[in-house]
Amino acid sequence: MDGALTVCSTDGAVDLFAQLGGTPDAGGTWTAPGGGAFGATFTPGTDADGVYTYTVNGAAPCPSETATVTMTTNTPPDPGVDGAITLCSTDAAVSLFAQLGGTPDAGGAWSGPSPVVGGMFNPANMNAGAYVYTVTGTAPCPNETATVTTTINTPPDPGVDGALTVCSTDGAVNLFAQLGGTPDAGGTWTAPGAVPSVPLSHLVLMPTACTPTPSTVLHLAPARPPQSP
Numbered sequence: 001m002d003g004a005l006t007v008c009s010t011d012g013a014v015d016l017f018a019q020l021g022g023t024p025d026a027g028g029t030w031t032a033p034g035g036g037a038f039g040a041t042f043t044p045g046t047d048a049d050g051v052y053t054y055t056v057n058g059a060a061p062c063p064s065e066t067a068t069v070t071m072t073t074n075t076p077p078d079p080g081v082d083g084a085i086t087l088c089s090t091d092a093a094v095s096l097f098a099q100l101g102g103t104p105d106a107g108g109a110w111s112g113p114s115p116v117v118g119g120m121f122n123p124a125n126m127n128a129g130a131y132v133y134t135v136t137g138t139a140p141c142p143n144e145t146a147t148v149t150t151t152i153n154t155p156p157d158p159g160v161d162g163a164l165t166v167c168s169t170d171g172a173v174n175l176f177a178q179l180g181g182t183p184d185a186g187g188t189w190t191a192p193g194a195v196p197s198v199p200l201s202h203l204v205l206m207p208t209a210c211t212p213t214p215s216t217v218l219h220l221a222p223a224r225p226p227q228s229p
Contacts, residue, residue, distance in 0.1 A: 009045035027056070082148070111131070
């Protein structure tokens, strides 16, 4: 009895005889869709789709009899290759699809730590982590997935500009203490002469993806002590 089978191109080899219905006699021969002899084992992704014919020779005066197995091969979906991106929390939204490697199929769905709208990742209001792209397979091929791992860095805080007037006879001044706000420790200071036309600045190194380096400015105005008459 004729049979039919749909396979995925990644499936293993198929015994065509097992796809026949009824109680077929063993010992027959197989013919491929193009008419050539075939060895009875169909290899998905290698052998051609189509009608494979099984022929059993009859004992005279009975004629030979045939049955067929129609083979169809589906291709699994391609979700692309895993990717990763590091962003600053102040960066603009980016396309997650664009972060996938390879040649991913369009039309998949995203899932992750935060809901994904329009395939975009916004570091300002979404959580970092693994975002999974799923492409639905055509049966019997399963769904396939790829992952984009997102990392969000927060820009440093150099504080708020400050100003201080001192007397030339005063003791040493801690410049960091003159900054307003809540400046991050570990920055570097640049004197007025080190960068032309730039006053003394408190610089904080930016983490990866956060540019440019922010700075605060601290203006110092030394005053002379009064002169004795």
